[in-house]
Amino acid sequence: MNHIISVLVENKAGVLAKISGLFSRRGFNIDSLAVGPTEDDRVSRVTITVHADKQGIEQVIKQLYKLINVLKIQELDPNNIVERELVLIKVATDARNRAEILEIVNIFRANIVDVAKKSLLIEITGTSSKVNALKELLEPYGILELTRTGKIACSRGSRKI
Amino acid sequence: MSKITGAQMIINCLKQEGVEVIFGYPGGKVIPLYDALYDSDIKHILARHEQGAAHAADGYARVTGKTGVCVSTSGPGATNLVTGIANAYMDSIPMVAITGQVSTSEIGTDAFQEADITGITAPITKHNYLVKDVKMLPSIIKEAFYIASTGRQGPVLIDIPVDISQAMVDENITAEIDLPGYKPTYKGNQKQIKQAAKKIFESKKPVIFSGGGVISSGASQILTEFAGKAKIPVITSLLGIGSFPEHNPLSLNMAGMHGTKYANIAFTETDLIIAVGARFDDRVTGKVAGFAPHADIIHIDIDPAEIGKIVNTIIPIVGNAKDVLADLSQRFFELDNKKSMDRKKLWIDFLMDLKQKYPLMYDKDSPNLKPAYIVEKIYEVTKGEAIICTEVGQNQMWAAQFYNYTKPRTFVSSGGLGTMGFGLPSAIGAKTGRPDKTVIDIAGDGSLQMVSQELATAVSNNIPIKIMLLNNGYLGMVRQWQELFFNKRYSHTCIRECVDFVKLIEAYGGVGIRVTDKNQVEKAIKEAVNLDKVVLVDFWIEAEENVYPMVAPGAPINEMLEWKY
Numbered sequence: 231m232n233h234i235i236s237v238l239v240e241n242k243a244g245v246l247a248k249i250s251g252l253f254s255r256r257g258f259n260i261d262s263l264a265v266g267p268t269e270d271d272r273v274s275r276v277t278i279t280v281h282a283d284k285q286g287i288e289q290v291i292k293q294l295y296k297l298i299n300v301l302k303i304q305e306l307d308p309n310n311i312v313e314r315e316l317v318l319i320k321v322a323t324d325a326r327n328r329a330e331i332l333e334i335v336n337i338f339r340a341n342i343v344d345v346a347k348k349s350l351l352i353e354i355t356g357t358s359s360k361v362n363a364l365k366e367l368l369e370p371y372g373i374l375e376l377t378r379t380g381k382i383a384c385s386r387g388s389r390k391i
Numbered sequence: 392m393s394k395i396t397g398a399q400m401i402i403n404c405l406k407q408e409g410v411e412v413i414f415g416y417p418g419g420k421v422i423p424l425y426d427a428l429y430d431s432d433i434k435h436i437l438a439r440h441e442q443g444a445a446h447a448a449d450g451y452a453r454v455t456g457k458t459g460v461c462v463s464t465s466g467p468g469a470t471n472l473v474t475g476i477a478n479a480y481m482d483s484i485p486m487v488a489i490t491g492q493v494s495t496s497e498i499g500t501d502a503f504q505e506a507d508i509t510g511i512t513a514p515i516t517k518h519n520y521l522v523k524d525v526k527m528l529p530s531i532i533k534e535a536f537y538i539a540s541t542g543r544q545g546p547v548l549i550d551i552p553v554d555i556s557q558a559m560v561d562e563n564i565t566a567e568i569d570l571p572g573y574k575p576t577y578k579g580n581q582k583q584i585k586q587a588a589k590k591i592f593e594s595k596k597p598v599i600f601s602g603g604g605v606i607s608s609g610a611s612q613i614l615t616e617f618a619g620k621a622k623i624p625v626i627t628s629l630l631g632i633g634s635f636p637e638h639n640p641l642s643l644n645m646a647g648m649h650g651t652k653y654a655n656i657a658f659t660e661t662d663l664i665i666a667v668g669a670r671f672d673d674r675v676t677g678k679v680a681g682f683a684p685h686a687d688i689i690h691i692d693i694d695p696a697e698i699g700k701i702v703n704t705i706i707p708i709v710g711n712a713k714d715v716l717a718d719l720s721q722r723f724f725e726l727d728n729k730k731s732m733d734r735k736k737l738w739i740d741f742l743m744d745l746k747q748k749y750p751l752m753y754d755k756d757s758p759n760l761k762p763a764y765i766v767e768k769i770y771e772v773t774k775g776e777a778i779i780c781t782e783v784g785q786n787q788m789w790a791a792q793f794y795n796y797t798k799p800r801t802f803v804s805s806g807g808l809g810t811m812g813f814g815l816p817s818a819i820g821a822k823t824g825r826p827d828k829t830v831i832d833i834a835g836d837g838s839l840q841m842v843s844q845e846l847a848t849a850v851s852n853n854i855p856i857k858i859m860l861l862n863n864g865y866l867g868m869v870r871q872w873q874e875l876f877f878n879k880r881y882s883h884t885c886i887r888e889c890v891d892f893v894k895l896i897e898a899y900g901g902v903g904i905r906v907t908d909k910n911q912v913e914k915a916i917k918e919a920v921n922l923d924k925v926v927l928v929d930f931w932i933e934a935e936e937n938v939y940p941m942v943a944p945g946a947p948i949n950e951m952l953e954w955k956y
């Protein structure tokens with residue numbers, strides 16, 4: 231099962247390496263990882279999606295807590311979160327199919343952020359499934375490049391971790 | 392305000408932490424530190440290899456309970472520490488390792504003798520630091536000692552670039568601990584403790600499983616009182632040896648691969664395991680699926696990650712063994728003591744019978760030189776008062792089985808990592824920490840050759856340890872496996888006749904004694920113990936003697952291969 235965990239860490243050199251090292255060393259696979267500073271610039275938030283069973287995720291969380299620079303960890307309830315990923319997709323286009331692509335982009339409320347003679351750069355934010363759906367539709371035109379930020383997530387309501 | 396160098400600051404900070412002795416080895420990137428050390432009254436013991444320095448700091452920590460300190464230069468010096476650090480990590484030993492590093496401007500350039508030691512040791516340290524600002528030194532050192540010695544203890548590494556130790560800094564700069572994410576739990580949850588007491592009260596066949604955490608938290612006495620009054624038998628792990636007196640009738644000794652048969656049967660029959668500061672290593676559990684099939688488990692550990700990691704637990708209690716046991720004991724004795732004892736009577740009788748029936752054995756009538764006999768004699772001669780360090784292999788298991796340990800911090804052995812070459816340097820550290828004690832390294836000839844250069848450390852620093860070499864001419868434990876599971880194909884485990892150990896110790900300036908006959912054993916041990924010198928007794932033991940009982944790898948622990956007459 232996929233779990234999303236949100237980890238608050240001290241914003242210090244080497245912390246991310248310690249976190250990712252812990253995952254590989256203990257045999258857990260990171261599906262997605264996103265890091266950035268929070269409202270407090272001494273603190274960063276790492277959002278990790280990991281595939282593990284119940285015992286596995288428990289062990290991941292306990293092991294993460296042992297890292298001295300880890301401040302707080304929360305496993306997010308997938309039913310009560312807003313999750314987003316930002317993706318840039320460069321699609322091959324020509325004059326004939328450009329309109330078609332624009333239509334798809336509009337339906338997905340994605341944005342065109344760069345137009346060239348032979349390509350379009352599309353920006354989309356959303357859940358992984360939305361992103362995947364767009365990607366599937368664009369694939370037949372030829373995806374030249376694709377880059378994803380990794381998933382970030384926040385629980386709904388005013389509670390904070 | 393007067394200024395001092397970073398190196399002097401390091402020395403000041405170490406003194407503040409109460410450091411009396413450092414084990415180390417110099418090199419280019421720590422010359423400033425060694426220069427500052429020259430003027431200080433901190434004792435420095437020069438090892439002959441950085442691994443020796445790390446193990447010595449480890450042994451020192453194990454017998455004193457203080458944090459051991461080792462120092463090396465950058466690059467190869469630092470990487471030589473790695474085994475020693477990993478060893479301390481696996482066994483939760485408080486240690487601070489200080490390494491020199493190339494100067495900050497050279498970091499990342501593959502400069503001469505650069506190694507990314509914080510990267511290398513991330514998985515084997517509790518925490519590590521690369522110092523980038525000389526002003527941070529006091530805080531970092533303070534934090535390092537704090538982290539190493541609190542919570543689940545462990546090694547912390549501080550990597551110090553040479554320009555940092557040369558930089559000038561205000562002498563009076565203050566050190567502050569700023570670790571918002573680090574809050575070890577000492578007191579156990581009272582509700583769970585109450586539940587645990589009730590569970591123990593109700594159980595008919597409880598055992599206590601006592602591990603290294605009991606020793607490191609200083610809980611041995613409380614454990615002994617609790618077990619004695621509640622009449623609960625105690626099994627130890629290898630690292631738990633000494634946490635409960637082995638002459639106590641309730642002691643079932645060590646369990647596991649080479650544990651006692653009665654301990655292993657107790658685990659198989661018990662309805663309740665009270666695990667205290669023990670982590671259910673696979674050398675204890677054997678095949679996990681078959682381990683303690685009837686037991687509920689109460690697991691007390693300061694590290695929440697250990698609870699539920701290997702075995703399922705019904706009552707997890709996160710806390711320090713000493714605090715939790717004190718509370719648990721109090722709660723337990725609020726209940727009807729007599730009722731509890733009545734319930735457990737059959738169990739105790741059953742175990743006492745088992746102890747009679749399956750004692751640890753060897754062929755006592757054999758005229759040959761038997762290692763178990765030697766260990767028993769060491770016990771007799773030292774009256775059980777010595778600190779015993781061990782190497783790894785058969786020697787380690789004989790030392791665990793046939794010496795009777797009655798006090799914590801008297802058995803020093805590499806458990807989690809199983810590091811050959813640990814015994815000699817750890818004995819050097821142990822004797823440095825406890826000069827009042829007889830310190831003995833029960834050694835194997837293979838292990839000793841991994842670190843024999845440390846004989847020089849012992850002799851030149853006048854550290855009169857005793858090496859009792861159980862010399863079988865084999866990498867004995869591996870040979871035993873080859874005998875039992877690989878059709879006696881002794882592939883590369885015979886190391887006979889490659890070194891004359893008596894001459895070797897003499898070459899270093901110590902005393903060598905050779906024993907080839909059973910009748911000489913006692914006399915030689917006495918002589919070694921009574922001489923105020925480094926002594927190596929080279930016992931030519933029966934070469935193909937095996938350690939029994941034994942659980943075959945992957946088998947359930949109650950199916951033991953036993954010693955045959």
Ligand SMILES: Cc1ncc(C[n+]2csc(CCOP(=O)(O)OP(=O)(O)O)c2C)c(N)n1
Pocket residue numbers: 782783784785786787809810811834835836837838839861863865866867868869
């Ligand atoms: C550094 C290291 N290398 C290899 C091993 C694997 N190993 C475990 S026991 C053993 C044999 C030990 O031989 P010796 O020190 O002569 O002791 P004996 O078993 O004969 O008492 C070996 C090679 C180890 N534990 N540590």
